[in-house]
Amino acid sequence: MRLRDDVAKVLISEETLQARVAEIGRELNATYTDEDRPLLVAVLKGAFVFLADLTRHLEMRHEVNFMEISSYGTGTKSSGVVRILLDLEQNIEGRHVLIVEDIVDSGRTLEYITRNLQTRRPTSLRVCTLLSKPSRREVGVTVDFVGFEVPDEFVVGYGLDFAEEYRNLPFIGVLKEKVYAGQ
């Protein structure tokens, strides 16, 4: 398959991913109760694969919702302010909310989303991310559940894309430099 040929190395295998996602599921099962009825908020598109696997491990009553965001383009990178293309259906006031992300990089987008949702007065607001690149962090954000800390490499697969491709690889791979060079 052509997509796999573009991958320099497998950083996290499918088996390792699945085992860790199951562990995070257990951590969430220990954190929330049926009565909490947490609302999992996934940020599209990257998080949909992680969300699909993670939620199948959950044993407490919960709901799933989606947000889609888009950056405003030039000039707003430093503020992290994004345009909300799809907002939550529900009012989250008084709810336990868990943001589900594929990756936390600079942390700016997450920081903005967290601030935005916090203004809606949830009872609790936590963050769960599959990957974190701590070396890229520019703002302090609290991440409650982390799947893997990864080095600052161009990672794809399991929801993460490059130019909309490679999202469907069942593992996390590092993209060959020649693929993204010049972009």
Add this chain to the structure above:
Amino acid sequence: MNTIIPNAIERVLLDEETIAVRVHELAVQISTDYVKSDNLVLIGVLKGAFIFMADLARCLTVPHHVDFIALSSYNRGTVSTGAVRLIMDTRASVTGRHLLIVEDILDTGYTLDYLLRTFRARNPASLRTCVLISKPDRRQVEVPVDYLGFEIPNEWVVGYGLDYSDRFRTLPYIGVLKREMYK
């Protein structure tokens, strides 16, 4: 995987293994059919299709993009009237591309019929549908399904993306809801 069967579930209709095998078969078929088209876009209908999409895409061997749309019916309730509101459109333009609409369930057919008309008007290179579950007894309008997972009787099913008032959506299997839950 969460194998707990809640009290609200009367029985398991399609277990994880059965679903996984069928999803893989669909992916093989799709990968064969689209092997020569380099412009395939899977369009997932939120929220129900996200689990099916995550599993289906990972089994595909042809390059493709993934996009999501979100719909809302104009009147609340369990009976579809056909008119739906597109609350989030695709991120990318679909004109001239090969579109595959990915749906969790085909019931009356109104929604899928509406989506087909909507996307056909945008002049895609081709337009097909992939549906995990079909309830032929419920059909009000005929819609073509190119890739079908399972035909099931007219029972209220939940799990693998399908919900009852946002509950039971992430069960890893498809189960039949007890009648007393919705009567």
